[in-house]
Amino acid sequence: xxxxxxxxxxxxxxxxxxxxxxxxxxxxxxxxxxxxxxxxxxxxxxxxxxxxxxxxxxxxxxxxxxxxxxxxxxxxxxxxxxxxxxxxxxxxxxxxxxxxxxxxxxxxxxxxxxxxxxxxxxxxxxxxxxxxxxxxxxxxxxxxxxxxxxxxxxxxxxxxxxxxxxxxxxxxxxxx
Amino acid sequence: xxxxxxxxxxxxxxxxxxxxxxxxxxxxxxxxxxxxxxxxxxxxxxxxxxxxxxxxxxxxxxxxxxxxxxxxxxxxxxxxxxxxxxxxxxxxxxxxxxxxxxxxxxxxxxxxxxxxxxxxxxxxxxxxxxxxxxxxxxxxxxxxxxxxxxxxxxxxxxxxxxxxxxxxxxxxxxxxxxxxxxxxxxxxxxxxxxxxxxxxxxxxxxxxxxxxxxxxxxxxxxxxxxxxxxxxxxxxxxxxxxxxxxxxxxxxxxxxxxxxxxxxxxxxxxxxxxxxxxxxxxxxxxxxxxxxxxxxxxxxxxxxxxxxxxxxxxxxxxxxxxxxxxxxxxxxxxxxxxxxxxxxxxxxxxxxxxxxxxxxxxxxxxxxxxxxxxxxxxxxxx
Numbered sequence: 001x002x003x004x005x006x007x008x009x010x011x012x013x014x015x016x017x018x019x020x021x022x023x024x025x026x027x028x029x030x031x032x033x034x035x036x037x038x039x040x041x042x043x044x045x046x047x048x049x050x051x052x053x054x055x056x057x058x059x060x061x062x063x064x065x066x067x068x069x070x071x072x073x074x075x076x077x078x079x080x081x082x083x084x085x086x087x088x089x090x091x092x093x094x095x096x097x098x099x100x101x102x103x104x105x106x107x108x109x110x111x112x113x114x115x116x117x118x119x120x121x122x123x124x125x126x127x128x129x130x131x132x133x134x135x136x137x138x139x140x141x142x143x144x145x146x147x148x149x150x151x152x153x154x155x156x157x158x159x160x161x162x163x164x165x166x167x168x169x170x171x172x173x174x175x176x
Numbered sequence: 177x178x179x180x181x182x183x184x185x186x187x188x189x190x191x192x193x194x195x196x197x198x199x200x201x202x203x204x205x206x207x208x209x210x211x212x213x214x215x216x217x218x219x220x221x222x223x224x225x226x227x228x229x230x231x232x233x234x235x236x237x238x239x240x241x242x243x244x245x246x247x248x249x250x251x252x253x254x255x256x257x258x259x260x261x262x263x264x265x266x267x268x269x270x271x272x273x274x275x276x277x278x279x280x281x282x283x284x285x286x287x288x289x290x291x292x293x294x295x296x297x298x299x300x301x302x303x304x305x306x307x308x309x310x311x312x313x314x315x316x317x318x319x320x321x322x323x324x325x326x327x328x329x330x331x332x333x334x335x336x337x338x339x340x341x342x343x344x345x346x347x348x349x350x351x352x353x354x355x356x357x358x359x360x361x362x363x364x365x366x367x368x369x370x371x372x373x374x375x376x377x378x379x380x381x382x383x384x385x386x387x388x389x390x391x392x393x394x395x396x397x398x399x400x401x402x403x404x405x406x407x408x409x410x411x412x413x414x415x416x417x418x419x420x421x422x423x424x425x426x427x428x429x430x431x432x433x434x435x436x437x438x439x440x441x442x443x444x445x446x447x448x449x450x451x452x453x454x455x456x457x458x459x460x461x462x463x464x465x466x467x468x469x470x471x472x473x474x475x476x477x478x479x480x481x482x483x484x485x486x487x488x489x490x491x492x493x494x495x496x497x498x499x500x501x502x503x504x505x506x507x508x509x510x511x512x513x514x515x516x517x518x519x520x521x522x523x524x525x526x527x528x529x530x531x532x533x534x535x536x537x538x539x540x541x542x543x544x545x546x547x548x549x550x551x552x553x554x555x556x557x558x
Contacts, residue, residue, distance in 0.1 A: 028304050035292035036235035041199030074205050076245035079219050 043071045046085070048164040054156050058088045058128050066129040088127030090154035091175065095133060097121035099143045117143045123152060123172055139171035151175050181272050182397035182404035183556065185215025185390030186520050188513075190352040191383040191505045194289040200234070203386040204246040204285055211281070211388035212248075216400050219248025222390070223277020226264040227256040228284040228509050232297050235290070247283055247388070259412075260542045261387065261513035262552035266410050268391050278396040282389045284513035288382035288506065302547055307419055314546045315379065319371025321424050322461045326373060328425035328475075329468070333373050335479030336460040337364035340377050340502050342488060343457060347499025349529035352517075354383040354505045364460070378460040383505020387513030389520075403524045408537070408555045409443065411436025415549035422549055427462075427469040429551040430541060434470035437539075437553040446471050447493060450555065451535040452522065454515035456543040457500040463487075466541055467495065470553070489530055497522065497530045512542030512552055523558040 020027050040048065043059065047070050050057040059071035063078040067086055074081050100118030102108055109115040119138040124130065138146060139155060152172035162168040187210025189195075189203050198206075212218065227243035236242060240256030243249070253276065257264045261284035268280040291297060298314035325331060338361055347356030359377070367377040397404040413432035415422055434446070443449045453472065457463035464478035472493060473481055481487060487495035498504060498518035507514055519538035521527045537557045544550040 028309075030300070030304050030308060032232075032300050033293045033296040034232065034235065036290050037292055038235065038290050039196050039199050039287070041197070041202045043202075044199060072245075073202050074246070076248075076250050079248035 041073065043073045047071050050087075051166065051168045052162045052164040054090075054159065054162070054168075056088050056090055056125060056134075056154075058086045058125075058132070060084050060086050067127065067132065069125055069128040069132045069134070086127070088125050090125075090156075090169075092123040092125040092133060092152060092172070094138070094146060094148060094150040094152060095122040095124050096148070097138065097146050099146075119143050119146060121146070121152075121172070134166070134169075136166070136169060137171040138173070140173035179273065180394040180397075180406055181269050181391055182394065182401065182406045183389055183516070183520055184392045184397050184401040184404055185211040185213075185217065185388075186517050187211030187214055187388045188352060188517055189385050190354075191286075191385035191507065191514065192354040193381065193383060193505065195287070195384040200242075200285055200287050200386075201246045203287070203384070204283060204388065207386035207388040208247050208281075208283065211390050215390035215392070217279060217390060219252070222248075222279050222281050223253070224268070224271040224280045225249040225252060225254040226267040226271070226280065226282050227254065228259065228261050228264040228282070228513070229256050230258055230509050232300070233291060233508055234287070243283070247281065249281075259509065260544050260550070260552045261510055262410070262516065262540065262542050262554055263412055263512075265389065265391075265407075265512070265516060265554060266412060266552070268389075269407055269410060272391060272393050278393045280391045282391070282513075283386070284507075284510035285386045286382070286507040286510040287384050288508055289384050294382070298546055302419070303417075313371065315370045315374060317419065317546045318379070318459045319374040321465075322374050322378075322459065323372075324424035325426075325461050325465050329464075329479070330476050331461070331464055331479035333365060334361055335483050336373075336378060336464065337361040338482050339457060339460040339463045340364045342482070343463075343496050343500040343502040345499075345503075346489060346497055346530060347503025350499050350504065351528070352385075353499045353503050354385075355381050356499060356503050374459065380458050380501035380506040383507055385505075385507060385510065385514070387510060387517050389513070389516060403558065405520045405523050406557050408557050409437035409439070409441030410552075410554045411438075411440070412552045413550070417547075417549065419547065426475075427465050427543070427549075427551065429549045430466045430469035430543065430553070431471075433551040433553040434539075434541070437555050441555045443555065446539070447473075450537050450539050452494040452497060452532055453539040453541065454498060454518045455495055455500070455539075455541045456511060456515070456551075457496055457502050458506050458511070458543065458545055460502065462543065463495060463500065466543070466551075470539070470541065472539075489532065494532055497527065497532060506545070508545065511545070512540065512554075515540035515542055516554060516556075519554075519556050523556055
């Protein structure tokens with residue numbers, strides 16, 4: 001059953017944002033100050049350092065032989081310490097993707113006004129095991145022409161702009 | 177009569193002020209590896225897992241989703257308790273009694289060093305309408321409580337300072353402790369005032385670390401383990417949260433949690449039937465207040481008992497032989513984990529230089545810290 005405005009009438013006081021901002025109703029406002037400095041540990045630390053070098057690094061599990069990306073110090077399935085570090089390619093294929101019309105704050109993008117939809121994708125990285133990859137944006141592509149299995153390659157920021165972050169890759173673009 | 181459940185494996189990373197070399201994942205992984213090795217089990221042998229975390233402390237919403245990997249619990253029955261480690265231990269205990277399976281695991285973690293705005297985070301736990309507008313420091317709450325406790329019981333600041341001296345000294349012989357130091361009571365009494373009567377040295381500094389504990393039902397425990405440590409009683413309790421209406425002198429939450437555990441364990445005279453205790457001492461006076469709440473001491477007796485050395489390792493009733501929170505570090509939701517770890521070490525006879533003689537029953541107690549009125553208790557026997 002759909003809840004109509006008429007049914008709500010009398011059960012709640014209608015308030016506008018203005019009434020709160022103008023102090024016409026009692027309100028309390030708090031913004032949490034939450035700041036963290038997470039320790040990377042060896043796996044995340046090296047992954048980020050290699051991104052700064054323009055490379056993507058993985059770690060291999062000697063038991064299930066998967067090439068794990070992002071790298072980790074232990075295999076979460078075999079539950080044994082991982083083995084050697086392995087460089088993987090900065091190319092891959094699109095596993096799944098969206099054509100996003102809202103941003104991360106749930107604000108609507110002005111698509112009709114010319115804003116580009118958000119094309120976020122799970123990219124299976126070449127050289128890593130199947131199902132292993134990177135979550136990143138796609139660029140230099142018509143959103144409506146993205147397809148499953150599309151081959152893509154990382155577009156890196158210039159070395160001097162890289163900070164050791166996943167955003168050292170600007171986006172992935174289609175390649176032949 | 178329910179079936180008996182024992183702790184058959186313990187593991188920890190130890191506790192240090194900072195752990196810049198590892199992420200929270202590797203911290204728990206190390207503790208879990210040690211606990212599983214100690215118990216002689218593999219992740220596949222474990223029937224259920226219970227983790228402990230507080231989202232604001234981890235810096236993730238729904239932080240529990242990040243628990244499975246490092247415990248070997250991917251695609252296995254696992255959930256997270258937002259409370260003290262002993263709450264998780266109680267859940268893991270109930271998993272076995274519920275018939276989920278004979279082996280369960282409880283985990284806890286502290287990465288307190290990663291919280292840059294720790295004071296603001298704790299202040300954010302206060303009521304936003306009644307309390308926060310007054311902009312009190314979290315330690316104001318401890319100061320208020322300490323003042324009332326001293327007034328009601330006749331306990332002195334010197335007796336509280338003695339707790340700090342004792343615990344930090346005990347920690348010197350505990351290889352896992354992060355804040356051991358040899359000082360005297362004057363050092364504590366003359367340290368910087370935070371919220372009088374509370375001084376800087378009355379406050380336990382924070383530590384990082386992880387603890388994992390493996391539990392098993394009786395038959396499995398006896399097969400796998402030479403020294404099973406039996407859970408004889410467990411209890412937990414929360415008082416009303418209001419700062420205005422709570423009992424400021426007495427820790428009623430600890431009293432009720434302890435009585436619940438005593439009843440289950442069939443303990444009538446805790447001072448006689450329990451040999452030693454690891455008790456929450458996040459603030460010096462808390463050790464004394466908790467001792468009295470749990471009927472180990474009469475009202476006003478904990479201070480004088482401490483003064484004459486009755487709670488030393490060599491005393492009549494040793495309290496915090498590990499060094500407690502004051503010597504090991506405040507571990508937030510992991511505080512109960514460290515207490516349980518230490519009681520098990522003592523009951524197994526593995527406590528090294530701090531080993532107590534002829535101990536058969538120990539008590540581990542925790543408190544969720546400022547501004548809470550939540551306590552947990554577990555009684556263990558060898």
